[in-house]
Every structure is written in structure tokens, then in C-alpha cells.
Amino acid sequence: MSKKILITGASGLVGPHLTGMLLQKGYPVVHVGRTKRAGKIPAFVWDVSKGELDAAALEGVDAIINLAGAGVADKRWTESRKREILESRTKSSALLYKTLASARHNVTTVVSASAMGYYGFGEKIFTEESKPGSDFLATVTKQWEEETDKINDLSIRVVKLRIGIVLSDKGGALAEMAKPVRWGVGSPLGNGSQYLSWIHIDDLCSMFIKAVDDETMQGVYNAVSGNWVTNKEMTQAIGKVLNRPVWLPNVPGFVLKLMLGEMANLVLLGSRVSADKIKQTGFELQYTKLEEALKSFKL
Ligand SMILES: NC(=O)c1ccc[n+]([C@@H]2O[C@H](COP(=O)([O-])OP(=O)(O)OC[C@H]3O[C@@H](n4cnc5c(N)ncnc54)[C@H](OP(=O)(O)O)[C@@H]3O)[C@@H](O)[C@H]2O)c1
Structure with missing residues (x-):
């Protein structure tokens, strides 16, 4: 029988796609989120700041996939927004720990989203061994x-996926990058040479499912295609797929800094992140070529 999966933060970009793939493969799925959503998937509510989660959510659950976290690019980084970005992640992981430590359950695996942002930015190629930024x-x-690592103390297998820029036509970075290109005003950002380590949403969701099923997987894995491109190459590739010329000069970095403040780092700086470790588990990425990945979407 397929494992029953509980997904937290399932209402965002990755959650619905992952839920669809799991259901198609026959895995029963339940959701946990900040609000109860009507629908076919059994849904439970948690209050991360109060540390409350209905333990009934864990009934029959074999594995948890934790996607919860306030969107890092959704709002300008004021001090209170920064606290929300941090605490929505640390407190939700702590709440999972507290619930798993105190409730009766059969959970054997927790797979948590993490981010390639762990490494910071720079020219070197980051592997799972690299130091944090x-x-x-x-x-x-x-x-x-x-x-998240504290959950290991409960003899539960923990896998963390350090996710790169998720490409999807339902939202996220690609939707934002494609908009100006579609309107004919697309141009590279900053000097355009910053690296983008991307992953197709299908590959990311397959990786989550493998991490649930492959009991040899433990610890941290980069979730990227391994084929980074520069910001300029990405913009031009989107232009090619949309059949729109990218002809305008680059948007200067100082303009983006004025518009976005500290958050401008997200678009002006980049990193090259290796996919070697996940490939060594036997995982085969479906999309390693950017243009093929882009063509798979309705942009
Ligand atoms: N998309 C990317 O390019 C990317 C890259 C690297 C890492 N990641 C990480 O992967 C995970 C999933 O990505 P995603 O793109 O699906 O994220 P997303 O669209 O931002 O969705 C995350 C979900 O987290 C929950 N959430 C939002 N604010 C919260 C808060 N203050 N407290 C608790 N929960 C909150 C929401 O679910 P409910 O409304 O159901 O509670 C939301 O739908 C995230 O943790 C993200 O940081 C994503």
C-alpha cells in the first residue's frame, strides 16, 4: 500500500503540483495549513505562532512533507517581514517536532523544503558540503x-531539499521573468552575469516523492537541475520560447536596489549549485536543458 503523506504549506506554488503527482501515483494525501480549505483533500489547521496543530492530522500518516514558509519574494523586507520569513520556517519545524514528540503516530519520514539560499551567493560551485553564507x-x-534536524532525535528519517529557483507556469520566478518579456520590455537584470540555478517543478516534485520512498536518503540534497544559466541567458531563452526579442539594455542594479531594497540581492546576485549528490542516488532529472524546460510550460 502507498504511504500516506501529510503536506504542510500545500496551498503555494509547489504544494498543489506535488499533491496532484502524489494522487496520480496512488498516495493518500492530507494537508495542514493556516486556514481550512474546502476541497477533496482532507485538510487540518495549524497555528504556527501559537504552536498548535491538531494531532488528528497525523492519523495513518507515514511521511510528512514540510513546505511551509512565508514567501521570500512576496513583500519588501521590512524588519517585521524578515521576522515572519524566519519564524514561519523555524516555528513550523519546531511545531512538527513538538507534535511528533508528544502525539501517537506512525510517521517514519520527514522531508523538508530548504533552499539553495543556504549557501549565499558567489562564484564557486556549491555542493552539500559547502559552508553556509x-x-x-x-x-x-x-x-x-x-x-528540522531536531526531528532526527525522534528516530525519524529527515531529508532536506535545498531547492533552487522553481520553474513553473503557475507562478513563482518564471512567471515574473516572463511577464516583461511577453510585453516586449524584457531585459537582463544588473550586469546579467549572475547565475540562476533552476529546477523544473516536475523534477522537484519527483525528488520529494523519491525522498519519501528511498529509505537510503538522509540529510541534505540540492534540488536543482545542475545546469545553471546566467540571468542574461535565462531572459534570452524566455524571449526565444515566447518569440519576443530581448533588445532593451540591462536594468541597472542601483534601480533595482532603490525599488527592492535588500531584497534586490535575490535578483542581482546568483549562485551555481551542484546536482551531483541527488544524481548519485540514481535520481534522473527529466529536465536539464533550460529551453526544453521552458517549452514544457504554457508561458
Ligand atoms: N518556489 C521556489 O522557487 C523555491 C525556492 C527555494 C525554496 N523554496 C521553498 O520551498 C517551499 C515551497 O515553495 P513554494 O514556492 O510552494 O512556496 P509558497 O508558494 O510561498 O508557499 C508556501 C506556503 O507556506 C505557507 N505559509 C505562508 N506564510 C506562512 C506563515 N507565515 N506561516 C506558516 N505558513 C505559511 C502557505 O500555506 P498555507 O496557506 O496552506 O498555510 C504557503 O502557501 C517554501 O518553504 C520555499 O521557501 C521555494
């Missing part, structure tokens, strides 16, 4: 992983 997102991701 020191910028805001790297600090958040490190603390998020540390909270």
Missing part, C-alpha cells in the same frame, strides 16, 4: 535546517 536568507535557511 552570511546574508539574511542564508541565516534563515541555516536556522530552518537546524530546527
